Amino acid sequence: MxxxxxxxxxxxxxxxxxxxxxxxxxxxxxxxxxxxxxxxxxxxxxxxxxxxxxxxxxxxxxxxxxxxxxxxxxxxxxxxxxxxxxxxxxxxxxxxxxxxxxxxxxxxxxxxxxxxxxxxxxxxxxxxxxxxxxxxxxxFPCLVSVAATEPDAGTDVEELELIDRGTLICKAIKKEGGYLLSGTKSFISNGHFSTWHIVTAYADLKRPSQTPVLLAVKKGTMGFSLGKIERKMGQKVCPTGELIFDNCFVKDEHLCLDLSALKMAKGARExxxxxxxxxxxxxxxxxxxxxxxxxxxxxxxxxxxxxxxxxxxxxxxxxxxxxxxxxxxxxxxxxxxxxxxxxxxxxxxxxxxxxxxxxxxxxxxxxxxxxxxxxxxxxxxxxxxxxxxxxxxxxxxxxxxxxxxxxxxxxxxxxxxxxxxxxxxxxxxxxxxxxxxxxxxxxxxxxxxxxxxxxxxxxxxxxxxxxxxxxxxxxxxxxxxxxx
Ligand SMILES: Cc1cc2nc3c(=O)[nH]c(=O)nc-3n(C[C@H](O)[C@H](O)[C@H](O)COP(=O)(O)OP(=O)(O)OC[C@H]3O[C@@H](n4cnc5c(N)ncnc54)[C@H](O)[C@@H]3O)c2cc1C
Missing domain, CATH: 1.20.140.10 (Butyryl-CoA Dehydrogenase, subunit A, domain 3)
Incomplete structure (x- = not known):
């Protein structure tokens, strides 16, 4: 075998x-x-x-x-x-x-x-x-969570064809030396005990499929807080909860990828x-x-x-x-x-x-x-x-x-x-x-x-x-x- x-x-x-x-x-x-x-x-x-x-x-x-x-x-x-x-x-x-x-x-x-x-x-x-x-x-270990789902967009963020129809709120605005991140992520596994959170936000909420910005947000960053833990039916040992970003400044070193800023032969959506x-x-x-x-x-x-x-x-x-x-x-x-x-x-x-x-x-x-x-x-x-x-x-x-x-x-x-x-x-x-x-x-x-x-x-x-x-x-x- x-x-x-x-x-x-x-x-x-x-x-x-x-x-x-x-x-x-x-x-x-x-x-x-x-x-x-x-x-x-x-x-x-x-x-x-x-x-x-x-x-x-x-x-x-x-x-x-x-x-x-x-x-x-x-x-x-x-x-x-x-x-x-x-x-x-x-x-x-x-x-x-x-x-x-x-x-x-x-x-x-x-x-x-x-x-x-x-x-x-x-x-x-x-x-x-x-x-x-x-x-x-x-x-206590250092762990990583993944934050894509938003309160009114779950399925949509998993599928490129649906993303532009979703009701998205997480926005990343480019500033000098970093990005200003605002919005809420929900149902995030490991969110309440991870040190790093890989967060998907969007530079333009009207064109999210072409403007995703992936940021690594560290626990303790100013403007970042934890919300409620979901009372879900199963997988209870693995809590899923809310991550809240309120004008949270994420420095350039923690930018994973900003697609709209990339210069490539293929378009950002592709x-x-x-x-x-x-x-x-x-x-x-x-x-x-x-x-x-x-x-x-x-x-x-x-x-x-x-x-x-x-x-x-x-x-x-x-x-x-x-x-x-x-x-x-x-x-x-x-x-x-x-x-x-x-x-x-x-x-x-x-x-x-x-x-x-x-x-x-x-x-x-x-x-x-x-x-x-x-x-x-x-x-x-x-x-x-x-x-x-x-x-x-x-x-x-x-x-x-x-x-x-x-x-x-x-x-x-x-x-x-x-x-x-x-x-x-x-x-x-x-x-x-x-x-x-x-x-x-x-x-x-x-x-x-x-x-x-x-x-x-x-x-x-x-x-x-x-x-x-x-x-x-x-x-x-x-x-x-x-x-x-
Ligand atoms: C235990 C658990 C852990 C999770 N952990 C994470 C995590 O770590 N990070 C993270 O980002 N997210 C996480 N999620 C969120 C998860 O990815 C979403 O729940 C999932 O994508 C579905 O989104 P939704 O719950 O908003 O359902 P909705 O989008 O509201 O969909 C509800 C129903 O409608 C159907 N539906 C929706 N749109 C269509 C369509 N266009 N055509 C046909 N049917 C449709 C769906 O199939 C579904 O059955 C977790 C969820 C759970 C349950």
């Missing part, structure tokens, strides 16, 4: 090196699950019912002690340099028990991914060095489309991995029940109709897993990870000592000209067919994973009857968590439309999109 996983994830050129990484990451995931996730997930969930503003500080410290917030940071920025693809396998494992805990870790890396997709290696280094330093000191596609192709695969993990977790609950309980004189697992339900649940898990693996393979082969699969680049970044990378490579990578070149190369090389293909598969993995996670939770509860409704049976929590998966990274309805539109574009067929 491991051979197969590394082959699928990476393609054959670096499969053997990746196999060792996969083994290590899975071992770590199992250890973390045994020592931190399983002993605590249920009590944390119940705790939030009682104390709505509770933050998972103990969990964050334990995760940091396991090195989880630097494991997937490149060595050149002080991290441990594990391949990002292996994170999906880790996510699957942790989500099989607690999606909220898995999401805390994944959101942190989504923030890092967004900065790296913009090729702003200087800012990326600033943020990563703080994450690494905090981990070395022990105690560049935005490519970058958004890269980010969503990666993040939606992560949600697909969550879904596969949850589908597996629900199957495991049902299997444990069927092994232990009797229907009349027979063990439930020996009864044919129970076996049929278990078979369907296992198929659901395998379907979700295959979908996210295929999406991940495409990201590595023709999508945003393709350049990292070059065996020379892979080995250089993997085996060259961190100190050497930081002393020799980092100063070169952080110059304005190299960063601008890296971004323009990515834009130039983005093949529309492959962009649509990675987008299609990412949406497929996301929707299928989320739907099959919910489906398996429902099947498990039906099978288990009243036992399944009890909190200690674990499945009611899984169901509450899984439902949220259908909503974030673009609701499933929008992802299904994106999947269809992408397939039409790949076939060269023009269709009207989103009732435009």
């Amino acid at each position: 491991l051979d197969e996983q590394s082959d699928i994830v990476a393609g054959s050129k670096i499969a053997s090196s990746l196999q060792k990484e996969i083994e290590e990451v899975l071992q770590l995931a199992h250890r973390f699950k045994e020592e931190v996730v399983l002993p605590n997930f249920s009590q944390y969930d119940l705790h939030v019912f009682k104390d709505l503003d509770w933050l998972p500080e103990e969990f964050l410290k334990r995760a940091a002690a396991f090195g989880l917030f630097t494991l997937w940071l490149p060595k050149i920025f002080g991290g441990k340099g594990y391949s990002p693809q292996t994170m999906a396998l880790f996510n699957e494992e942790i989500a099989s028990v607690c999606l909220g805990m898995a999401n805390i870790i994944a959101v942190h890396y989504l923030g890092i991914t967004i900065v790296s997709v913009t090729s702003n290696f200087k800012l990326l280094n600033t943020i990563c060095q703080e994450v690494v330093r905090a981990e070395k000191l022990g105690g 560049v935005n489309a490519i970058l958004l596609n890269d980010i969503l192709s990666l993040s939606r695969v992560g949600v697909g991995a969550f879904g596969a993990g949850m589908a597996r977790g629900a199957y495991q609950c049902a299997l444990d029940y069927a092994k232990k309980e009797y229907l009349g004189k027979e063990r439930a697992i020996d009864v044919e109709w129970v076996q049929s339900i278990l078979a369907s649940m296992l198929q659901n898990f395998l379907g979700a897993k295959s979908a996210y693996f295929q999406a991940m393979r495409l990201n590595a082969k023709v999508g945003p990870f393709a350049s990292m699969q070059n065996p020379i680049v892979y080995r250089l970044l993997k085996w060259l000592p961190s100190s050497l990378q930081q002393r020799v490579l980092l100063p070169i990578l952080s110059t304005s000209s190299v960063m601008a070149r890296a971004l323009s190369d990515r834009i130039k090389k983005a093949d529309p067919f492959y962009c649509h293909q990675t987008s299609l598969w990412a949406s497929h993995a996301k929707t299928l994973g989320a739907d099959l996670a919910v489906k398996n939770c429902q099947l498990a509860i039906e099978l288990m009857g009243k036992i399944g409704l009890r909190h200690d049976a674990k499945i009611e929590k899984l169901l509450r968590d899984a439902k949220l998966l259908q909503i974030y990274e673009g609701p499933n309805q929008i992802n299904r439309l994106n999947l269809f539109y992408s397939s039409m574009k790949m076939a060269g067929e023009k269709v009207k999109e989103y009732d435009s």
Whole structure:
């Protein structure tokens, strides 16, 4: 199975090196699950019912002690340099028990991914060095959140075709030495305990698709405050809340990308489309991995029940109709897993990870000592000209067919994973009857968590439309999109 996983994830050129990484990451995931996730997930969930503003500080410290917030940071920025693809396998494992805990870790890396997709290696280094330093000191970790959703614009900010129709309020106005940021972001995971927030604002609210401004806002910046924490049904250990910006001055060093200020052959909207596609192709695969993990977790609950309980004189697992339900649940898990693996393979082969699969680049970044990378490579990578070149190369090389293909598969993995996670939770509860409704049976929590998966990274309805539109574009067929 491991051979197969590394082959699928990476393609054959670096499969053997990746196999060792996969083994290590899975071992770590199992250890973390045994020592931190399983002993605590249920009590944390119940705790939030009682104390709505509770933050998972103990969990964050334990995760940091396991090195989880630097494991997937490149060595050149002080991290441990594990391949990002292996994170999906880790996510699957942790989500099989607690999606909220898995999401805390994944959101942190989504923030890092967004900065790296913009090729702003200087800012990326600033943020990563703080994450690494905090981990070395022990105690409370330095984390990153991603703030795109606004009070009246959720789906719209995830889809370029809808963004100009959305009711957006977050504005970034260029001033001497920085940007003045105003507006509110809502439903932001990790927002209430992160040090850095990757915030999307717009230079012109009438043309948001062409004028996005990505800013890294640091905790404590004047004009930035935290609002309410949402009382949501699931993933309770991972709080989502409001970030409020009131004439918050963000200095130029913390600008990630201002698209309207970029000079490129392709227009700002086209560049935005490519970058958004890269980010969503990666993040939606992560949600697909969550879904596969949850589908597996629900199957495991049902299997444990069927092994232990009797229907009349027979063990439930020996009864044919129970076996049929278990078979369907296992198929659901395998379907979700295959979908996210295929999406991940495409990201590595023709999508945003393709350049990292070059065996020379892979080995250089993997085996060259961190100190050497930081002393020799980092100063070169952080110059304005190299960063601008890296971004323009990515834009130039983005093949529309492959962009649509990675987008299609990412949406497929996301929707299928989320739907099959919910489906398996429902099947498990039906099978288990009243036992399944009890909190200690674990499945009611899984169901509450899984439902949220259908909503974030673009609701499933929008992802299904994106999947269809992408397939039409790949076939060269023009269709009207989103009732435009
Ligand atoms: C647990 C959780 C964590 C989150 N974390 C973050 C985070 O860290 N950062 C962040 O920025 N955001 C985050 N979000 C927000 C999330 O991205 C949004 O909830 C999501 O994009 C949907 O937006 P909405 O809730 O405003 O739904 P709406 O946009 O109001 O949509 C409601 C419904 O209408 C449907 N719909 C909307 N428009 C269309 C259309 N044009 N055609 C067809 N159907 C349509 C949708 O499919 C959906 O079912 C999180 C959300 C949740 C639930």
